[in-house]
Amino acid sequence: MLLSGDTNKPIYVQIADWLEGEIVTGSFQVDDKIYSQYQLAEMFTVNPATAAKGLTLLLEDDILYKKRGLGMFVADHAAIRIQTKRREGSLMRLIEQLLTEANQLGVSKKELMELIETMMQEREEGPK
Structure with missing residues (x-):
């Protein structure tokens, strides 16, 4: 597996992000043992x-807890903690960037909301 070499994130943060993704997608469940260092x-x-x-x-x-001599395991509510952290962090930054770009392009609130609604509906419907 490869980490992104073109990011400003330190490698250890990329590893943590990858593990979080594995937990959120269900590859690891609560109390599952995760990979060792x-x-x-x-x-x-x-x-x-x-x-x-x-x-x-x-x-x-x-997000993880340690059992001495056994390794690390997925904590209860880990997926919810990750989702909350990502909503409050990266999602909010993306929304801020979107709003800035929309403002610079002269896109109205109504137009932006319609665009978002259309894209969400297309995702729900899936490929045609």
Whole structure:
């Protein structure tokens, strides 16, 4: 597996983000054991200490919990915590960027809302 080399995010943050994605999509469920720092290091071809930093981020955010001698596991409500964090963080930044761009292009609130509604409806309907 490869991490994005063209991002400003440190590698350990990218590892944490990847694990969060795995939890949100259901690849890991509550109380599932997740990859060790050594497995992650091998998967992403990074130093085990770097992988450990990614795991520590998730531990500090109560997304993972540690069982001494057994490894790390997915915490209860981890997916909800991740979704909330992403809504409050990246989604809000994206909305701010969208609003700035719409303002610069002279797109009205009504036009923007109609665009969003149309795109959401197309996604719900799926490919034609």
